[in-house]
Amino acid sequence: MxxxxxxxxxxxxxxxxxxxxxxxxxxxxxxxxxxxxxxxxxxxxxxxxxIVEFIEVLADTAELDSDILAPLMKTVGIAIITKVAAEICRDAKENAIASFVETAGSAAAIFVALPLLKSVLEMITSLIS
The missing domain is CATH 4.10.860 (DNA Excision Repair, Uvrb; Chain A)
Structure with missing residues (x-):
């Protein structure tokens, strides 16, 4: 508080x-x-x-692999950084640059999340087989 x-x-x-x-x-x-x-x-x-320490404890308790947790944490970090940078650009009256920052941040978040998506796809494929 x-x-x-x-x-x-x-x-x-x-x-x-x-x-x-x-x-x-x-x-x-x-x-x-x-x-x-x-x-x-x-x-x-x-x-x-x-918060990061608590999430790591939860991941250990749930026996989650760090390969699953790392992309999630990176994606959250990218989202926070992107939001702050875009708002600073807007404060400087540079709305177009803010939009470009948001687009680049979205692309980076998707790229970082690809290994997680691959893991989910492999898990679903193994359950179906």
Missing amino acids: EEVLKVAAIGVAGAICALVLKRNSPELGLAVTLAVGVVILLAALSVIMG
Whole structure:
């Protein structure tokens, strides 16, 4: 709970600072936005690592192979990075670049998930045979 309050406070303070700076210097406002984003992601890193550890414990309990878990974790990471990058581009009023970032992120997520899809297909094929 306290992590959420810290992140919220940093976000609101950063947004106000960026808003004030964007009036006179849009470039400086964008730089503040990026800096605040990095600080928020660093603050959330401990929570993210806790989630990853919990998922690994669940995978061990369910006796899931790491070949199944790795593509899932990579895909989630790609989605988060893509979302953040696209929103930064939109904040800079570069909607076309944001769309390209989202398209590239989608393609990367599908590419990373291909081994998982292959495993599922092999499992289904073995059940049918």
